Amino acid sequence: MIPTARTWIEQAQSITILTGAGVSAESGIPTFRGDGGLWRNYRAEDLATPEAFARDPNLVWEWYGWRRELIAKAEPNAGHHAIARLQRRVRNCTLITQNVDGLHDRAGSFGILKIHGDIWRLRCTACGSEWPDHRVPLPKIPPRCQCGGLARPGVVWFGEDLPPGVWRSAVDAASSSDVFLVAGTSAVVYPAASLIPHAKSGGARVIEANPDETPATRAADLSIRGRSGEVLPQLVTTG
Ligand code: BJW
Ligand code: ZN
Secondary structure, X not given: OHHHHHHHHHHOOEEEEEEOHHHHHHHOOOOOOOOOOOEOOEOHHHHOOHHHHHHOHHHHHHHHHHHHHHHHHOOOOHHHHHHHHHHHHOOXXXXXXXXXXXXXXXXXXXXXXXXXXXXXXXXXXXXXXXEEOXXXXXXXXXXXXXXXXXXXXXXXXXXXXXXXXHHHHHHHHHHXXXXXXXXXXXXXXXXXXXXXXXXXXXXXEEEEEOOOOOHHHHHOOEEEOOOHHHHHHHHOOOO
């Protein structure tokens, strides 16, 4: 299984990678679903919505504050590093991530298509301006914009559109790759999961790396059961 996947990757002219929360699990960042996916008995679906933020911005900000603290203390793992190596080795290698944690950036990946935004950016709900903020902890919750408006995390919640330019680039990359590598995602959140059929209809060979079966398993040409921190370094042995 691994030798075949390695050969496909070595022969590919164009590779697209889609990552999800599982890629950061070995860095100590909890995934959204499955064991450890709960925070104070709330599910991600209860907190990652504009309605939850409108109802109780403090609660939502407490969750993001907790996650920002965890992420700030975490380090990229061998899976993040393997992806960055692959990007350096293959000229046409696009990384699409659903993760907002910034660990791919810290591992040296570049040109990352962050389809669900970035936890280290804030956006004003009043004037729409956006800015980076890496402070941990934030001095005041909920944070405010210079205009006095309430700030929100610069991420994409359920029911919200993905950043249109980023999404278009993600569809283009998926549709034009020889190999599409899907790692650490449950592949249940749309439209991110639709990148897999986009890749297949563009002729890509789909490789999945995940300890568990997911809806992507059926679509995958090869499904490798294992942790991304262990599997990805075996797929990218040079570079
Ligand atoms: C390991 C591992 C290890 C463990 N190594 N692996 C079509 C059909 C049905 C529904 C919809 C649809 N189109 C749209 C929807 C609605 C909705 C949706 O998808 N709902 C479904 C849940 C049913 N989608 C949206 O609302 C999206 N917007 C949209 O479509 O706009 C257009 C529109 C507007 C208005 C109305 C209708 C449409 C937006 C989705 C935004 C998702 N946002 C979040 C939060 C981001 C900010 C934040 O981080 O706080 O994104 S939710 C959360 O889920 C987060 C993640 O990026 C996303 C995906 O989760 P992910 O990464 O897959 O993580 P997990 O936890 O689910 O899985 C982890 C995996 O790792 C597991 O498989 C483990 O086995 C594995 N793993 N250890 C490798 N060591
Ligand atoms: Zn403002």
